Amino acid sequence: MMRDLHDHLKTRYRLGDLAERRANLAFVDVARADLRALLVELRDVHGFTHLSLLTAVDWIEEGRFQLTYLMNNRTANRSLGLRVFLDRADPVGDTIHDLWPTAATYQRELREMFGIAFPGSPRVDEEFILEGWTDMPPYRRDFDTLAYSQQTFSDREGRETHDPRAHMAKKLNPEGQR
Amino acid sequence: MGNLRDVLSPFTAWKHLIETPVTIRNPIGREAADGYRGFHQNDIEKCIGCGSCEVICQNAAIDMVPVSAPVDGDSGLRPKIDYGRCCWCALCVDVCMTGSLTMSNEYTWVDADPDAFRFIPGVDPKPWDDMEKGYRREGARVLTGAERVEMGELPPEARIDNFDEIVVGYTREQAMIEADRCVECGLCVATCPAHMDIPDYIAAIREGDYDLGLQILYETNPFSEVCGRVCTHKCETACAARHEGDPIAIRWLKRHIVDNVSEDRRLEIVGTPQALPTGRKVAIVGAGPAGLTAAYDLARQGHAVTVYEAQDKPGGMMRYGIPEYRLPYDALDRDIAVIAAQGVTIKTGVRIGREIAMDKLRGEFDAVVLSIGLHIGRSTRIPGTEGPGVEAAIDLLARITAGEEVPVPERVVVIGGGNVAMDIARSMARLQKRKHGAVGVTVTALEDFAHFLADREEIEESFDEGIEIVDARGPQEVVRYKSGKRKGAVKGLRTWAVTSIFDGQGRFAPQYDQGDERLHPADMVVEAIGQAADVSILGEDLTEALEWTRGRLAVDPAGRSSEPWLWAAGDAVHGPDVITAVADGHRVAASVGAMLMAMGEVAR
Ligand SMILES: Cc1cc2nc3c(=O)[nH]c(=O)nc-3n(C[C@H](O)[C@H](O)[C@H](O)COP(=O)(O)OP(=O)(O)OC[C@H]3O[C@@H](n4cnc5c(N)ncnc54)[C@H](O)[C@@H]3O)c2cc1C
Ligand code: SF4
């Protein structure tokens, strides 16, 4: 059970409370310094051999990024997500490409989309899917997608929109009566 | 140059020319996954044109375009999508307030004309319109909350022996959560008789700027404290949120703003008339919401306004009709104080037509506004209604307000199924509880519960307070004791079951099952079946000179009667509620003001 595993691990690692989403899916916060050792132990001792994904969340209000490492134990059919927090002002993560080669791709994507650095990760500074991107990393919450889209792409001729409230006022109350 | 990339991107693509293509040469015919996000579908009947899809689209791919004539709760606009911009993210589907917008799993379509890729899903026919597969939002919408924040109320046992206000009002936290559910589409504005700027004042709550909120309220409604409590809130029937959840509690949010601005601060924000005195004089007959709103506007235009009111205090039905447990008198007083502060003279205890004749007003003022409401209680005129023990609901309510002693027998039967019937039933129940320790009120209504006139909340709260409501009963006779000590006193109300209320032409013609007869025991019967205007005050000559339509004074859309010096507003000509009276007051003030300005021009 996830809970037993959590109890077992928390004596040696700095872990937060276990957040159980489903019987076979749970998440836990981990101190950044403990991440690598914990990943290795989960992989080599507890059967979490597969890194399902590595992704990030921008908690802009709290000034930090969350990295989520979703680990899967195929034989036991359960997943455990490890959450590590980075300072948003200076976001540097620790590369784990040597533990799972696929991590390099995820890290390259996070570098591009969130601007999180992973020093030492192969090809991490190369373009991933954005070509010639000069703007702020687009998955950051303060990136204004609409403004970017409007600056970058022109509208087709003849586009015209109507504000529902103003349109109704004009049609139903043409004299502007209060 | 903002669109540089449009021009350059074809060239940057050239570098791929020599690479082996990774695309499939002819994808047509290969079906996408079941839940794929392809071209949109829109159920045009279900869509209300709220524009939430347009607002959320981060690619500015959607325009709202006119498709049909706007009606209450539907702008008649429908989303038109530019697939040159759409990135197929489905945010529009996720936010859609009605669930009308979905996506098919069709993603291939070839056309040489780029403008063919701008169309109105559901209006411009497409092969994928009826496809079952594609992206559907799972369950109800979640991006905006579907459930209304519940309003705190005094429990029945705490309210039944007093007239304390039942509704508690939102806390700041509650109001914030409720305000956050609003998508600011503004469909409600057209439905509100006074066209209040609802999304704007809700936004002010979200910003925590109550001063701004109050300012917005006053632009359209000087009775916002009253309306925040008792408005019939038609706006909520037009709210986009009602389609997949509860409508926004617009009325309670309005009240929340007013609750958070002190009376002194309100006077500071609203201020006093900025216009120079015009020297023009207007008389207003009746200090209800219609008359006082007109007074407020006209005073702010710089005219000298005198309001004549027959009762001891101003407010009309807001004071003498609506019970205190729904609208405390001090709440009404605060709204009136701001109006009086505009320099409006309110002369109470003066009945026009008795103390002062209409002719005299006509001679002394440049214009007269008649806003006398409906103050004569109608009677069923069934046998037995003449004599002691039969009362009109509005007379009783007025006497309760005035602090007069009213008869409080142990058993009361009310005739009527509207909100006025509920108001008198619940008022009598409180008085009975105080005097006898028990409630003994029966309401008999012509309508069955499925077609009841009173609001659902009123019915539920009445039940909670121990009031009996019997539906589909037609009153036949007020039965009186024929002999003995109580000879002549009311014994009860005899009713028949109602089988239908209207005839084939929709005319009022109730039919009964005479075999199903009941006697509802009562010591007093109260009639609450409607009110009429007391137009006798006009006098014979004026009544003769004026135009009438079906017993009501005829007025033009601006509220002007056939006599150029006389306007009419509120219940007496329109009805049925406070906010309509407020709207009427504004309308009449604008018309009177325009006439007075024209007079000024001529004089100069
Ligand atoms: C019991 C009851 C409950 C109601 N509940 C609600 C509710 O919850 N929500 C809602 O929106 N509406 C409600 N209404 C309706 C609402 O009160 C009226 O629609 C509104 O008050 C009409 O405003 P008015 O200015 O036209 O007239 P009124 O409010 O009726 O005011 C007219 C005024 O004119 C005065 N007057 C009459 N004749 C003369 C004269 N000859 N000389 C001098 N003064 C005169 C009267 O004394 C009165 O003060 C209720 C009505 C009743 C009766
Ligand atoms: S799918 Fe996304 S990009 Fe396309 S119209 Fe909807 S919100 Fe806009």
Ligand code: SF4
């Ligand atoms: S959000 Fe839905 S209901 Fe509103 S306009 Fe768009 S498609 Fe219509």
